[in-house]
Amino acid sequence: MCELLGMSANVPTDICFSFAGLVRRGGGTGPHGDGWGIAFYDGKACRTFHDPQASADSEIARFVRAYPIKSRIAISHIRRANRGRVSLENTHPFTRELWGRSWTFAHNGQLKGVKQRPLAHYRPIGTTDSEHAFCWMLDQLRTIWREAPPQAALDRAIRDLSRELATLGVFNLLLSDSRSLYCHCSTRLALLTRRAPFGQATLIDDDIKVDFATETTPNDVVTVVATRPLTSDEQWTELGHGAFLALRGGEVVG
Amino acid sequence: MCELLGMSANVPTDICFSFAGLVRRGGGTGPHGDGWGIAFYDGKACRTFHDPQASADSEIARFVRAYPIKSRIAISHIRRANRGRVSLENTHPFTRELWGRSWTFAHNGQLKGVKQRPLAHYRPIGTTDSEHAFCWMLDQLRTIWREAPPQAALDRAIRDLSRELATLGVFNLLLSDSRSLYCHCSTRLALLTRRAPFGQATLIDDDIKVDFATETTPNDVVTVVATRPLTSDEQWTELGHGAFLALRGGEVVG
Numbered sequence: 001m002c003e004l005l006g007m008s009a010n011v012p013t014d015i016c017f018s019f020a021g022l023v024r025r026g027g028g029t030g031p032h033g034d035g036w037g038i039a040f041y042d043g044k045a046c047r048t049f050h051d052p053q054a055s056a057d058s059e060i061a062r063f064v065r066a067y068p069i070k071s072r073i074a075i076s077h078i079r080r081a082n083r084g085r086v087s088l089e090n091t092h093p094f095t096r097e098l099w100g101r102s103w104t105f106a107h108n109g110q111l112k113g114v115k116q117r118p119l120a121h122y123r124p125i126g127t128t129d130s131e132h133a134f135c136w137m138l139d140q141l142r143t144i145w146r147e148a149p150p151q152a153a154l155d156r157a158i159r160d161l162s163r164e165l166a167t168l169g170v171f172n173l174l175l176s177d178s179r180s181l182y183c184h185c186s187t188r189l190a191l192l193t194r195r196a197p198f199g200q201a202t203l204i205d206d207d208i209k210v211d212f213a214t215e216t217t218p219n220d221v222v223t224v225v226a227t228r229p230l231t232s233d234e235q236w237t238e239l240g241h242g243a244f245l246a247l248r249g250g251e252v253v254g
Numbered sequence: 255m256c257e258l259l260g261m262s263a264n265v266p267t268d269i270c271f272s273f274a275g276l277v278r279r280g281g282g283t284g285p286h287g288d289g290w291g292i293a294f295y296d297g298k299a300c301r302t303f304h305d306p307q308a309s310a311d312s313e314i315a316r317f318v319r320a321y322p323i324k325s326r327i328a329i330s331h332i333r334r335a336n337r338g339r340v341s342l343e344n345t346h347p348f349t350r351e352l353w354g355r356s357w358t359f360a361h362n363g364q365l366k367g368v369k370q371r372p373l374a375h376y377r378p379i380g381t382t383d384s385e386h387a388f389c390w391m392l393d394q395l396r397t398i399w400r401e402a403p404p405q406a407a408l409d410r411a412i413r414d415l416s417r418e419l420a421t422l423g424v425f426n427l428l429l430s431d432s433r434s435l436y437c438h439c440s441t442r443l444a445l446l447t448r449r450a451p452f453g454q455a456t457l458i459d460d461d462i463k464v465d466f467a468t469e470t471t472p473n474d475v476v477t478v479v480a481t482r483p484l485t486s487d488e489q490w491t492e493l494g495h496g497a498f499l500a501l502r503g504g505e506v507v508g
Binding site for chain 1: 296297298299300301302303304305306313314317321341342343345349350351353354355356375376377378379380
């Protein structure tokens with residue numbers, strides 16, 4: 001199983017602390033040594049870093065960990081390959097454009113038979129089930145709407161498509177269109193919202209503490225979603241099977 | 255005018271030396287302080303780094319310059335904004351997927367009225383003429399061919415589309431589909447092929463020399479394309495107005 005990390009915030013926020021814990025799981029404290037990637041949204045566009053090497057040994061991961069790129073939405077994935085060889089084209093998150101928005105997708109799990117689903121507009125570049133599922137989701141959205149629909153309709157459609165894919169196996173998902181962060185939990189996903197009064201947090205996977213009170217303003221709201229809790233002294237909520245969430249500005253809104 | 259840099263090679267090659275010269279032009283020796291980006295192909299996929307900050311002051315540029323990512327095809331662009339505000343979504347190179355291939359596009363020049371051309375499949379995320387032109391080119395290719403055509407037909411189509419866009423203004427182009435590097439010169443583009451016997455080269459924009467004889471094997475062939483020559487002691491060829499080239503494996507093949 002791969003490890004997912006997502007963030008939604010109401011102000012540009014760096015993800016260095018959480019990412020520091022995550023990357024240790026990629027060949028350090030965890031077995032997920034088959035590459036990693038991260039996407040940071042900045043307005044409508046998205047900056048991505050990918051490396052097919054284990055994140056614990058990756059020069060690019062060391063750079064991303066040290067360099068505070070601030071973002072309202074970020075999605076990261078470290079991979080333990082079960083389908084598709086270890087290569088850059090199979091490294092999440094995947095990105096595509098739809099309705100002039102930059103979409104980013106990271107998944108853990110396996111989806112039996114998803115590659116039999118025909119694709120019209122989007123094609124995978126690599127060979128993973130995950131990228132095929134992403135292309136299929138965007139194909140469906142594009143077939144329903146030539147232009148971006150109202151927010152509530154889009155939220156519902158992504159929820160329904162996620163649930164349909166989840167019937168094929170395990171579908172733990174992080175997805176963004178630059179406005180919302182969508183999460184679907186098949187088996188494992190935990191969530192934590194940080195807001196005032198901010199306290200201290202300690203990483204489980206590395207010897208790092210942070211005092212968020214010194215790093216934030218009282219109005220900041222930041223939600224972090226991860227396969228497994230990243231800190232030992234905060235109250236994470238484990239999502240249930242089939243849970244679907246839409247987050248905007250750090251808040252769970254759907 | 256922005257600065258372009260492209261590379262085509264028959265073995266994975268790092269572009270650190272050329273990139274070191276290019277980034278100096280982004281707010282250092284040149285006025286192109288409105289962001290920069292670079293794409294490195296690794297097999298079918300592509301790794302990109304983008305920064306809306308001046309490349310001469312960019313932490314990410316310093317990292318890319320120092321970290322030898324090896325690639326057979328690379329495309330870089332440093333921007334002096336003339337259309338579209340300075341922001342990540344307006345920072346070249348732009349990427350899209352067509353026929354399961356990752357396409358990358360960087361342009362300098364202006365294209366009058368290109369935004370009036372209707373788009374069907376691809377939409378710009380930012381507001382530049384350049385991204386609209388890229389979406390239009392891919393739209394045309396996709397309309398002609400639902401699947402990837404034979405190489406010679408694709409080369410001709412990209413040449414014809416480039417020439418059509420060039421009638422709207424200035425179209426200095428670097429484009430790749432992960433297999434070929436395509437170049438179109440409206441006003442300024444220079445080319446240099448390095449092959450055995452390799453010699454020494456000295457950057458124009460920075461106090462750096464490299465002896466390629468110690469960095470290469472006798473069979474390596476590397477072609478570098480740039481807006482202006484990057485080295486003072488090698489024989490660059492200035493391309494003529496309307497020149498179109500296809501490069502594969504470091505060689506000009508069309």
